[in-house]
Amino acid sequence: MRFLILLVFLLLIYWYFFKKKQILFNKKRKGIVSELVFDKNCQTYIKKEEAIKLEIENEIHYFCSKECLNEYLKNHSKLQS
Numbered sequence: 001m002r003f004l005i006l007l008v009f010l011l012l013i014y015w016y017f018f019k020k021k022q023i024l025f026n027k028k029r030k031g032i033v034s035e036l037v038f039d040k041n042c043q044t045y046i047k048k049e050e051a052i053k054l055e056i057e058n059e060i061h062y063f064c065s066k067e068c069l070n071e072y073l074k075n076h077s078k079l080q081s
């Protein structure tokens with residue numbers, strides 16, 4: 001009987017923390033208006049919807065501008081050859 005009470009108690013604690021986590025998670029998601037992506041050329045984070053997307057060797061790269069993209073491509077090809 002004691003064991004059963006303990007089990008119910010543990011389940012309640014578990015449920016409580018699980019709910020709390022979910023609420024925190026939802027709050028976090030709402031807080032982020034736009035996703036940030038890393039610009040490898042500038043070494044800075046930029047907004048995903050404003051970034052220029054380019055796929056190189058099955059990897060998606062993001063850049064803040066076309067100039068930045070061209071600069072990265074120049075450096076990238078230099079490294080490869």
Ligand SMILES: [Zn+2]
Binds near residue numbers: 041063
């Ligand atoms: Zn950039």
